[in-house]
Amino acid sequence: MPRTLTENFVEQFRLCNVQPNETIGIIAELGQKQGYVDAAVAAARQLGASALVLHASSLSNPMLPPYAPDGREVPALLAAAGECDFVVDVTVGGLIHSDVRTRITGNGKRMLFVAEPNDVLERLMGGPELRAVVESGGRKLKAGSTLRVSSAAGTDLTADISGENLPITHQWGYVDEPGRWDHWPSGFVACFPKDRTAEGRIVLQPGDALIPWQRYVREPVTIEVSKGFITAVVGDGADAHLLRDYFDSWQDPEVWALSHMGWGLLPQARWSAFDVYDPRSLYGQELRSTAGNFMWSTGSNRFADRETPAHLDVPMRGCTVEIDGVAVVRDGTLVEG
Template identity: 40%
Template sequence: MMMDLDMVALFEAELLLCKVGPDQTVAVLSEGQVRADYAQAFLVAAQRLGAPAFHLNLPSVPSVGPLHQVGRTPLAGNRAAIEALKMADIVIDLMGLLFSQEQNEITATGTRMLLVWEPFSVLRDLFPTTDLRRRVEHGETMLGSARELRVTSPHGTDIRYRIGQYPVMTEYGYTDQPGRWDHFPSGFLLTQGDDGAVDGRVVLMPGDIINAFRRYIQSPVTLTVEGGMVTTIEGDGMDAALLRQYMDSFGDPRAYAVSHIGWGLNERANWHHFAATRELDNEIGVHALAFYGNVLFSTGPNTELGGTNDTACHLDMPLRGCSLYLDGQLIVEDGRILPPDMRAPARPVAA
């Protein structure tokens, strides 16, 4: 396999942000031939930093049931592989363990984990910075002390979350703390509403995104939420029908649970990305999840925050032009970040 030196250099810089050095063991986890170039480049990058490294490659398992099932991977039930990963200081996850019991078991031992999934162009263009981390962690402090989160929009969204039962999760693109998971690249934060304590409605409007579909909403959709569950999905266009049919296809009522809520802080992430790329099948869609000022509304599993809902149906729905309040304090106003310590630096004006 030809080695991409630019890829090795970028991954070496990423491992440095993660404080990898000669005293750190790096495990690279992959399946089949998926991201084989990433696996080799990370191993070389670790070697250049003097860090012991090993590659754990598992056979791919054919998918069963609906596509985009989360939390179900070839690592499930493989005790030898799980125990080997626990011995590493950091796991580079090229498989996609998010929402899995295996991820939680591994990070609970103090091993940190970095999910790497996006195309190389996205990794390069959204490479994390220490300033992004600072701004995300400022948001973490504010969100962690709040007890109510409210989201509104001019189109009729008005939903309230009682919060505090679950922790705040930050994603800024690297991890240097024991047991911490992150996604390279990233740039947002989130939490989960208290069990049964999310009520209101969310109105999806044209331009909002359903990440699992790699699709922009074309027609209004109204989701009614009662006691933390989506009880109705209403709309005259195809989007409402797609949502209903997709969620029904899992045959799991927990698919309708409201999951995490948060907002995006990455000023280099582009709302228009899905419309401008041909690499949709190879990415989760960090541009959509992290673009500056979005409100990230999600349904489905909550195991990443310590909950018990492990349904395989997960829908991230980044919303544009919404306002978000913490205990009545306006944090995001119509898609604009208000707290000075969370605002992105101004982009230089071209001469």
């Protein structure tokens, strides 16, 4: 029988090593996702922890400009979160690319973002086995020099991932270590290649995904990349037009940059999610995490000092992902070992 939202939060908080003497800070927006707030508070109490709810008037970014952030609440928010041991983000858009997240985790706090519907949270909940697979993928990236992605449709993209300081995102869906951020649910590994090193071509095919638009690509689109930036979006269909219009609307060259790249590792994640569910009820983690997808993104990259609210994640099917010539994904299927 499916678990309630509170029951799933209890299970997740156990994975996050919540202790009875801890204080959990819950960051939320007024009038939004109250069920998640209530479940997080109830779960904390069941585990003997205390809970502090931090409501802000608005922290979500719009999907189109104009955007002028109002940071007046941030200092108070950070001060309160700094007194907590574990911070749960249930804002609508999430604090993933914000200074708030960076400063909270930079102070050694565990931080978890939660956005998906309850049955998705339960079905895709991670554990130690998933963590081991994600960490293995991270080690492969860390040891590599060149990431190459190709496909039968014509994708052929390379990026420089050399160096000991390569930023890698390991997402297995829970946080049990100081200073760690994750997104429940998750199951993928990604890196931020050296800025301005991506070169080549990406060819989107029908059925690939556009997040946070929460829909599938309908017609082929060719995206030309030079020195880490998109230089052309080619295609006669609606998707090519909409992508060009979206990038142009920000009037900001930073939105055309490529950001992180990686692949999905969660076997129970299904590509059909955007058709099975109301796509606007989803944050897109199922598509990001589907085993064997190649996912790349645009815009924000805090490691390159590039901050912009314009950010697309694009999971793709049927790609081959190689590190120094050794495939970790072949034609959309994970390579064992």
